[in-house]
Amino acid sequence: MNEMNRVTRYGIVFAIMFMNFFIPTHGIVATTFAAMAESYPNVSASALTYVTAVVNVAQVVASIGAGVLIGRKLKYKTAGIISLLLFTVAGGFPFLMGDGLSFGTLLASRCLFGLGLGAFSPIVNSTIAYLFDKENTRAFMMGAKDVFFSLGATIGNIIAGILCLISWQTTYVFYLFGIIPLVFFVIFYKEPEFVQEAQKEKIKIPKTAFYYLFLLLVVMLLTQFCWNYIAFILTDMGYSSAVIGTIVTCFTVGAVLGGVAYGFCYRFFKNYILFVAMIMVSLSFMIIYGASSSVSTSLLFVFGIGFFLSGFASVMFTAGIPMSLSLTVPASAIAAAMGLFFAFQNFGSFLASPVGQLFFKIVGEDAPMNTIFLFGLVVALLFTVIVFITSTRDAKLAKDQKQELNSL
Known part of the structure; x- marks a missing residue:
């Protein structure tokens, strides 16, 4: 892929960045549930949530399955075309069918949509891994794809809200834009050179990779604490939903800037990038817990800083973990590892x-809601120490390997 002409390379990059843009958009149709309920009067409100829930399940199954099959039983280009076709056709199916769509058929189309969407992550991350040999350039692209991810979540919700004003079915027009990366994928995508060799090898994912995946799981759990409980806490403090929305937006701003900055941060911190990100996670919980423990109601700026740091740090991991996997996992297993990345995330x-439910059963249901952030802070500090130890080990190994190469 190193000798690939510039137009082809840019075409591939455009296609995979657009794919990553669409990954977080499966939930944008949640804005249509109230309008959708009028079309399905015999379906309960809780049952309507399966419109997004079935996508989540299908995504995880598809990401693991695609990771195992891609590059071995299934070519990267073939997998990309199939997944984009499923995303576009099944995603836009409710709009194409109009009012005659049964709820069962809607769920079936959403399941197929989720299967297509689930294959995006292993394709995107694996493509970046083999397309960019230079470590710093690869790091920059890992950050860039997360910028597109964050923008997709934000822009997707805005467009969905506008389209829903016409009808709930019109919201699904958004997914028909999947035709854009599909065209670029068909025209420009070139199969990786290592695929033929990979087909002969067994999938071997080293233990180090599972450490990175477990670390990702922990950070995503901690990050979700912020989303799950902040509205309750700020409401109790007397803030309006508009203010809460503004605070949550600080997370998105942090995530976008984190994606932009990741390549530069990696160039400077190298093996310690995840340690620095873990410090940010700890600081975010410290700030949010401190602000929520205060009797003052004039701490919006402090809450904003905490959420900004949380968003910035989370992208350091969603870009940093694939980067670490690309450096530790053999080429024959890279797609499988990237599929697991999405599943663990x-x-x-x-x-x-x-x-969170178990935590409050232990400390008592009447415990202050913000104690969950104190728990998150303790966990974050513990893993900060662990990541520092492993980062120091990795830095030493990298230094020794560099000295060996220089001595040859």
């Missing part, structure tokens, strides 16, 4: 609810 977010 989503499972970590899911675990925040049962872990």
